[in-house]
Every structure is written in structure tokens, then in C-alpha cells.
Amino acid sequence: MNNIIYLNKDPILIELDNSVDKNSTKKMIAFKYFNNNLDLLDDYLQNNDKNNNKVKKNFIEPQSQLEFSF
Numbered sequence: 001m002n003n004i005i006y007l008n009k010d011p012i013l014i015e016l017d018n019s020v021d022k023n024s025t026k027k028m029i030a031f032k033y034f035n036n037n038l039d040l041l042d043d044y045l046q047n048n049d050k051n052n053n054k055v056k057k058n059f060i061e062p063q064s065q066l067e068f069s070f
């Protein structure tokens with residue numbers, strides 16, 4: 001039983017997922033694990049966070065709307 005692989009038990013991802021204030025938690029994790037480097041943390045999260053399904057928004061320019069003159 002010593003060769004069991006635990007998946008999704010990364011303490012960084014668990015701590016970030018359980019947080020309420022994501023920005024302050026990112027700063028705290030960067031200080032704690034990455035020598036206060038937020039760029040390294042962002043790279044780590046992009047490479048290791050499989051549940052990070054960020055939706056890329058394609059913004060559409062609004063078209064002009066006809067208005068009634070009263």
C-alpha cells in the first residue's frame with residue numbers, strides 16, 4: 001500500500017480552491033512556496049491546474065441602436 005499515487009492532492013491547488021479571496025491567497029501562496037514570485041505561481045497554475053477551465057470571452061462590439069425621438 002506504500003505505492004499508492006494520490007491524484008489531485010496538491011496543497012497549492014487545494015488551498016487556492018478553498019479560498020474566498022483569490023488575489024490575496026495567490027499572494028500568500030507565492031510568498032509561501034515561490035519566494036514571493038507571482039509569475040512563477042501563474043506558470044505553475046497554468047501547467048498543473050487541470051480544473052482551471054477559464055472561459056475565453058470573445059467580446060463583440062455593440063452595434064448602434066435605433067432610438068425613437070419623442
